[in-house]
Amino acid sequence: MTEKLMETFQNLFGADGDIRTYFAPGRVNLIGEHTDYNGGHVFPCALTLGTYAVARKRDDRVLRFYSENFASLGVIETSLDDLVPDEKADWTNYPKGVMWTFEKRGYKLPQGMDIAIYGDIPNGSGLSSSASLEVLTGIVLKDMFGFDEITMPEIAQIGQYSENNFNGCNCGIMDQFASAMGKKDNAIFLDTNTLEYEYAPVVLPDAKIVITNSKVKHSLVDSAYNDRRSECETALEELKSEMPIVTLDDLTEAEFEAHKDTIKDPVRQLRAKHAVYENQRTIRAVAALKANNIEEFGKLMNESHISLKNDYEVSCEEIDILVDLAWEIPGVIGSRITGGGFGGCTVSIVKNDAVDTFIEKVGNGYKEQTGNTAEFYVVEVGDGAHRLS
Structure with a gap:
């Protein structure tokens, strides 16, 4: 090259x-x-x-x-x-x-x-x-x-x-x-x-990281990204009126739930909820990986996607189809959207003996439901x- x-x-x-x-x-x-x-x-x-x-x-x-x-x-x-x-x-x-x-x-x-x-x-x-x-x-x-x-x-x-x-x-x-x-x-x-x-x-001795490219990118990604950031900044200022915090992710889930009504707009409340819960998920996921608990890591990946879909609203139909198809396949440990959202890719952890099946079934199902052809990359960490x- x-x-x-x-x-x-x-x-x-x-x-x-x-x-x-x-x-x-x-x-x-x-x-x-x-x-x-x-x-x-x-x-x-x-x-x-x-x-x-x-x-x-x-x-x-x-x-x-x-x-x-x-x-x-x-x-x-x-x-x-x-x-x-x-x-x-x-x-x-x-x-x-x-x-x-x-x-x-x-x-x-x-x-x-x-x-x-x-x-x-x-x-x-x-x-x-x-x-x-x-x-x-x-x-x-x-x-x-x-x-x-x-x-x-x-x-x-x-x-x-x-x-x-x-x-x-x-x-x-x-x-x-x-x-x-x-x-x-x-x-x-x-x-x-x-x-x-x-x-x-x-260390994934029995699994691979597989990236699936939806081959779609919706045009609202940049403006929506800036909107999400603005919504979170406003929610943070509202919470600061009650709590001595610097960032949203200073909060635990319990602290957020106790004070969430300080955030006046229900949409902003959902955005802040995602930020708080996703931060705690990430901390737990890294601990799970260090403990070689790959199944727990995958479960947290799945929860992350649900939050990104429902609370942060940065997924889209095509990505949700890829994730839903992945979740149906035995040997898929976890799957979620990755990146800014509104298209792009999913990241999945797939057991070695299920990788070929994953690519075939997700590829065929995605083509059937959307008419688009997904691309798959079994990636290495560099x-x-x-x-x-």
């Missing part, structure tokens, strides 16, 4: 100079959805799917971008003096946003760059192709310009800041953190309020972003 991308880069931009290659993974979140911007815990892992870059510094301030995934757009050219969001800039708004954030933080970029990109994360799948691209840009800049003092957690924060403030999506830190800090065969148990984290081995040799 990198050889092909290098060949493309050299054909477009020339073969001379110090050309370097990089990789940043996508992620799947095993449990802990929509808790990251509510100050709670998440449990994502980096994938071996991700985004690759071939890059070289220039002698001027010109930026030239090319993506194999959007080859019809050709080379998109801009400048370090024009780091502003622009609809015509299309996908390059993500790397531009990271460059803008670097400069905003005092890391001045003295030269432009030529960058060629290729990603094998399916577009619109909810596996964090945008966060992968942001983190990828961050490590390119860190390495190319010698910003050795920037840590990988800071790269994640830069990616989140750029998506919030340059691209206008009020995402939490989880996606960028998983891409930056992933570790092979481990998931990251992250407290998004403090950024304290620990690695937890994902390392975080890094320069390739």
Whole structure:
């Protein structure tokens, strides 16, 4: 893959100079959805799917971008003096946003760059192709310009800041953190309020992680995501009038139930309920995994989906069909929506001897009920972003 991308880069931009290659993974979140911007815990892992870059510094301030995934757009050219969001800039708004954030933080970029990109994360799948691209840009800049003092957690924060403030999506830190800090065969148990984290081995001797791509992405995802965040922020302010809390996820389920009527709107109450309960589910799920209680982990995954469907209302018909089909198959330990919602993917833990049956029955059932063809990925847990040799 990198050889092909290098060949493309050299054909477009020339073969001379110090050309370097990089990789940043996508992620799947095993449990802990929509808790990251509510100050709670998440449990994502980096994938071996991700985004690759071939890059070289220039002698001027010109930026030239090319993506194999959007080859019809050709080379998109801009400048370090024009780091502003622009609809015509299309996908390059993500790397531009990271460059803008670097400069905003005092890391001045003295030269432009030529960058060629290729990603094998399916577009619109909810596996964090945008966060992968942001983190990828961050490590390119860190390495190319010698910003050795920037840590990988800071790269994640830069990616989140750029998506919030340059691209206008009020995402939490989880996606960028998983891409930056992933570790092979481990998931990251992250407290998004403090950024304290620990690695937890994902040891599934008799099972596999299977991602199912619904191949649908409903257009309301960005606006609805921002709406959910706003609803939770308002609910938090209402609760603060009665309780000395900093985030929704400071609450236990019992504390929430005792004070939930402080939240005046019933919809906001449901949103806050999901945040509180999902955080506690995530804490219990990680404890179950550490105790090798995979069945309990799967049960909590299922409960997570029900909450995301009914309380947070970020699922959709196609995703619910995939999950319902999965739950009917013996050997499926747990299945749930993963990612921002309104389409994208489900994540399932499936016993080894049931994987082929899972793919066949879920695939056939989904095609019959929706007319869409699902894609399946039996995934491996990989390392975080890094320069390739």
